[in-house]
Amino acid sequence: MTGPLIIVNLKAYAEGTGEQATRIAAAAREVAEESGAVIGVAPAYTDLGIIARDYDVPVYAQHIDGVTPGAHTGHVTAEQVRAAGAFGTLINHSERRLTLAEIEASLTAARRCGLQAVICTNNVATTAAAAALGPEYVAIEPPELIGTGVSVSKADPGIIERSVEAVRRVNPAVKVLTGAGISTGECVKIALGLGTDGVLLASGVVKAQDPAAALRDLVSLL
Numbered sequence: 373m374t375g376p377l378i379i380v381n382l383k384a385y386a387e388g389t390g391e392q393a394t395r396i397a398a399a400a401r402e403v404a405e406e407s408g409a410v411i412g413v414a415p416a417y418t419d420l421g422i423i424a425r426d427y428d429v430p431v432y433a434q435h436i437d438g439v440t441p442g443a444h445t446g447h448v449t450a451e452q453v454r455a456a457g458a459f460g461t462l463i464n465h466s467e468r469r470l471t472l473a474e475i476e477a478s479l480t481a482a483r484r485c486g487l488q489a490v491i492c493t494n495n496v497a498t499t500a501a502a503a504a505l506g507p508e509y510v511a512i513e514p515p516e517l518i519g520t521g522v523s524v525s526k527a528d529p530g531i532i533e534r535s536v537e538a539v540r541r542v543n544p545a546v547k548v549l550t551g552a553g554i555s556t557g558e559c560v561k562i563a564l565g566l567g568t569d570g571v572l573l574a575s576g577v578v579k580a581q582d583p584a585a586a587l588r589d590l591v592s593l594l
């Protein structure tokens with residue numbers, strides 16, 4: 373994949389579940405095709421397989437557990453999401469936080485299965501720590517802005533700049549995403565201008581009346 377990466381996290385939103393999830397995946401595929409942008413989706417596990425099978429978009433799990441296949445009731449392994457067609461996985465989302473040891477174990481599991489790893493972080497210090505582990509991406513998302521519609525690009529550009537700086541210092545091979553309240557092409561443009569490699573967002577697309585139109589706006593200034 374080349375160019376900025378946009379990942380739409382469907383979370384556990386009713387508007388991003390079942391048929392609604394496939395509608396968003398279809399919109400992502402359509403807008404990616406017409407714009408050349410790279411747009412991935414992170415559906416619930418229950419929708420992951422069908423989206424990976426029927427829609428030509430990079431599919432991310434929202435979380436994986438750092439365990440190997442075996443007696444782990446209620447866990448989800450990297451092997452399982454890989455077999456269902458996942459391309460990558462989020463790790464340590466603010467709504468699914470892990471300990472440092474668990475983050476490392478999930479990352480090891482992702483590597484074992486060839487999944488692209490996106491470690492989510494909540495501040496500059498955790499971004500630096502995550503970068504030291506060497507995932508493909510870290511995604512800095514100030515928790516207080518998540519789901520508010522107030523864009524990190526506009527409300528807290530400093531955290532993006534400081535995170536990008538920290539990652540370059542610790543491990544320049546790691547790419548940086550940012551998220552929280554991102555909903556327009558302008559937010560994406562500002563984030564990229566601050567040195568990121570893309571964005572991670574949810575409500576701006578999932579809760580939009582017309583997800584395809586919301587995605588078109590997001591890629592409009594690329």
Ligand code: G3P
Nearest residue numbers: 518519552553573574575
């Ligand atoms: O994973 C994306 C996320 O936490 C940001 O959510 O709704 O503010 O775009 P949202």
